[in-house]
Amino acid sequence: MPFTDSDLQHPLDKRDPLAALRQEFHIPANTIYFDGNSLGLLSHRVQERVTQTLQKQWGNDVITSWNKHNWINLPLTIGDKIGHLIGAPKGHTVCCDSTSINLFKVLSAALQLNDGRAEVLSTEDNFPTDLYMVQGLHQLLGERCTLRLVPEGELLNSISSETAVVLATEVNFRTGRRLPLTKLSKKAREQGALTIIDLAHSAGAMPVELLNHDIDFAIGCTYKYLNAGPGAPAFLYVAPRHLTDNVKPLQPLFGWLGHAQPFEFSVDYAPADGIRQFITGTPPILALAAVDAALDIFNGVDMAELREKSVGLSNYWLERMAAEGLLEQMPSISPSEAEERGSQLAFEHEHAFAICQALIAEGIIADFRAPKYLRIGFSPLYNTYAEVKQAVAALADIVHKHHYEREEFQQRNAVT
Amino acid sequence: MPFTDSDLQHPLDKRDPLAALRQEFHIPANTIYFDGNSLGLLSHRVQERVTQTLQKQWGNDVITSWNKHNWINLPLTIGDKIGHLIGAPKGHTVCCDSTSINLFKVLSAALQLNDGRAEVLSTEDNFPTDLYMVQGLHQLLGERCTLRLVPEGELLNSISSETAVVLATEVNFRTGRRLPLTKLSKKAREQGALTIIDLAHSAGAMPVELLNHDIDFAIGCTYKYLNAGPGAPAFLYVAPRHLTDNVKPLQPLFGWLGHAQPFEFSVDYAPADGIRQFITGTPPILALAAVDAALDIFNGVDMAELREKSVGLSNYWLERMAAEGLLEQMPSISPSEAEERGSQLAFEHEHAFAICQALIAEGIIADFRAPKYLRIGFSPLYNTYAEVKQAVAALADIVHKHHYEREEFQQRNAVT
CATH class of the missing domain: 3.90.1150.10 (Aspartate Aminotransferase, domain 1)
Incomplete structure (x- = not known):
């Protein structure tokens, strides 16, 4: 045919x-x-940008590109472009690592912020890696991190004063059902729970309003509706209310590029201001170049x-x-x-x-x-x-x- | 000039x-x-391979490339190519994530295997991200993970029956001093400690003999002497003795692609056999294509x-x-x-x-x-x-x- x-x-x-x-x-x-x-x-833009990054930036300018082409800040400049599509204010989204790794960071942060509660409430048919990452953190933390699963239709009514974190994927990967973020966020707030929303099937496919919906944390991937390429770097979002204190580290993957002064090479970790502390290792530049170009297609859309x-x-x-x-x-x-x-x-x-x-x-x-x-x-x-x-x-x-x-x-x- | x-x-x-x-x-x-x-x-090979992966694989074959071009196994096939350069037997090295993230995995694994000991012994002038990752794990585990730092020259004699893990970078990032892996490994074994060696400044620059030196775990990056590009995916190695039991997960970053049956989408995590359980999220294909081609330059060297x-x-x-x-x-x-x-x-x-x-x-x-x-x-x-x-x-x-x-x-x- x-x-x-x-x-x-x-x-x-x-x-x-x-x-x-x-x-x-x-x-x-x-x-x-x-x-x-x-x-x-x-997209043609991605193909051109990756080729240019290979030849002109890495190939010709090599190490000087970290400054000359602002490689060092790509996780943040790209983060802001993603933030624009998901209703985040500038400086609250970062592009790095995989969705799974980013979930580990925000999950650890949420449990630390909601100290005294351990229950991560999620749905039985959430995408498995989201559930696995909670199980992995449970292996480390024991009873300080427990996973409670309920059917999707019962999620809203299962949020209680025991709930530390509501972990939900906005759009179900099998059925395509979209959860009501406003209601989930409101109920969570009433019960003193924090929210982590997986936007894997939302970002780039529909409007998302994280700040308006008062969501605490979000994660998502860029290789689906954002067209950034197979296994492209993921993103994470942290609400403004959680980025006010830069003294205590929020998440436990203390990488050198999340340090306040990475090129001082000091022995003790001190978190960078704001969202930057959620960066861990050296940014993957070829992959980030693809994300950056793919996002430009959304300009004016x-x-x-x-x-x-x-x-x-x-x-x-x-x-x-x-x-x-x-x-x-x-x-x-x-x-x-x-x-x-x-x-x-x-x-x-x-x-x-x-x-x-x-x-x-x-x-x-x-x-x-x-x-x-x-x-x-x-x-x-x-x-x-x-x-x-x-x-x-x-x-x-x-x-x-x-x-x-x-x-x-x-x-x-x-x-x- | x-x-x-x-x-x-x-x-x-x-x-x-x-x-x-x-x-x-x-x-x-x-x-x-x-x-x-x-x-x-x-290198010219990297440029050609990335271009081909963009146009022919992602561009034309899109999703079918996961099978058709064996994308799904790239972390393992590339892992074996790196393994060849660092003295690892096949099936014990994987290419994924960043050096920092991979350190978190093997550090967690080592502490779990050496249950009852908490001391991670390292050097004051180790590369900072290695020290920060231990500090981050300490934030999660408290007194179950403590960092003890000694001057480089005192490392060997500081290994004791209290030491859970010796964490050392083979070649010092400032001075270039190369630590004697055979002696460190022998002393660690005598004292019941496990070894984690950072090969960032070794892999691709000199012969490394992980199996012969009886090292337990190793990590390293591919963007220095392996020429795989800025922020390219890192690697990790696990000794054969630690990959015999596939029932209990060794590391806590339970990603879906480390699952025994990832496409069953089951609710509970079960680790894949062997080194595969150290994979977390979806492999970054463009970046891995660069690593793969860069390694081919070592063929016959x-x-x-x-x-x-x-x-x-x-x-x-x-x-x-x-x-x-x-x-x-x-x-x-x-x-x-x-x-x-x-x-x-x-x-x-x-x-x-x-x-x-x-x-x-x-x-x-x-x-x-x-x-x-x-x-x-x-x-x-x-x-x-x-x-x-x-x-x-x-x-x-x-x-x-x-x-x-x-x-x-x-x-x-x-x-x-």
Whole structure:
């Protein structure tokens, strides 16, 4: 099923105010890509910036680039660009390490700030690495850090005066359900609990208002809707109220670049002012250059328009599934109301894995999540309505004609 | 002082069996680079590999690259390439995160394995981030993790039955002094202490024999003598004796990619077999591609020859300094016996900062380390004897004629 330019002339695409942004990206040949919630596409800007960083900065200017090209401050300057997309004031977001490592930092900080409480309250179907990091901190701290898991629907009512930290991912990685941050934050505040929000499936896909929602800490990745490349550095946010005292270290990963005077090489750790103390090791410059360039695509993008397109794409997908008679055979496990969703849909089918493989064989990239879900991510910067129409038509063919039963689609790989 | 091709016709370079390797690197124009112990040079292989990874792998194959190009196993396949250079058996080295984060993992592991002991013994002039990470773990664990610092010369005799972990950097970042790993390891074993060795200034600069020296854990960076780029991912090594039991997690940063079955997305952490459990978050692929290509330059390189050239370059530097009458004015603080040194020299001068700036103004890149040291790093893969001769001549000019007194050389930047 080759994809032709004429397919792009969908009436909904012609009315899309963000349509021109698709040109920013390298669209793989003969491919419809609905997996931007796992790994966003390469953009021309990122390719140019990384090449320039290699040749001109590292290659020619070598060590002098730490000052000359301000490498040393990239975690903070990029942090502010991310902060702009998630409703953070300047100086409260940093780009570094992985989401897991950054969670360890803010989790330690939150437990230290909420001294006397130990319970980290989260949801049973939170993304596993978030739960694992709490279990790891429990291994170190014992009863000073305990993990309590509840079903997602019971999270709000489970926040109590025992709760030290509410740890929630805004958008569920399987179902795409979006949690109500305002309510969670308000209830947490009432009960004296702190909030840590994982924005992995939010940042770059929809407006986020961390300061307005009074969130204490946030973490997230840049390789999904921010399109910064596979395993790109993650980010973390700390609310202004927690960055007022720079005497006592907030987090325990005391790296030299979180030190107040790193080039004094003193024997004793003293935290830098503000968010800088959340930096640990030497910043990964090639990877940060990619993040920096990827974020520039958001310059001038109205996040409300972005969200409108995201909702438009997912609603149109559901509409086409209904028209093709697919929703009975593979029902949606995502909320039917768009305002309760992130920027993805997921569908249940006993043969979801093989269906996903059959789609990939047609050049339509989606992903499978165990045990039986087909996951479709919508990246409003580059996905089109024409792609939705064509992908659902292909899906209908695969499901109605049982193409997924072919042996070639059954074999499981390490990563899907 | 322009650098000309004829300067490369030094008799010692003509006899150098590694001379051809210089062509692998992008040598910045009009520059003599003696700062490879801070940031190694870009190579053509790295530039090509990163470009290919951007365009062909991420750009065209996107998410399928996790399997198709074996991204998912890069931390381990690269780990083994590093392992080959540091005397590690296959399957015991992993490339991930930063040196600081990796130290946190192995430090936690060592303290857990040596249960009942709390003392981390290190040297007063160890690289600060190593000491800070112990202080950070102390913040979490209290009296279960304490840091005891002794002068470098007293380290060996300070190892006692109280010592849980000996934490030492093989080559001192200021003086270049190389610690005797065999003796340290033997004494630690006798006293029931475990060893963690920081190889930041060893890996890629000289032969390292971790297994033969019976070292328990090692960490190190790849952006110095391994030439993998600014802030490139670090490595860690765990001795075979500690990787036999895969039931109990060894380290507390429980990331999803250290899980036995990461794509099962189960709620409870279970460590992967072997070294894989030391992986935390999603691997940074662009950065790892650079490491992978940088390591290929070592294919077929005899590490004994590499060491011989390193010693040759530093001895020739000292010889030229003596001939120029410089050693009285700026004495070496490095050991005079080459076997007691890493691949660098350092010199003391009240105006070392300004002298370094004056050298840089001549296109000769060295670095300054507080409070008063000029540091010269020798990268045997690309430095030449002709460069040594020319750099020392320039240094003599600067020192004897007091050029460093010019105001332009006094101002201090953030990173030097």
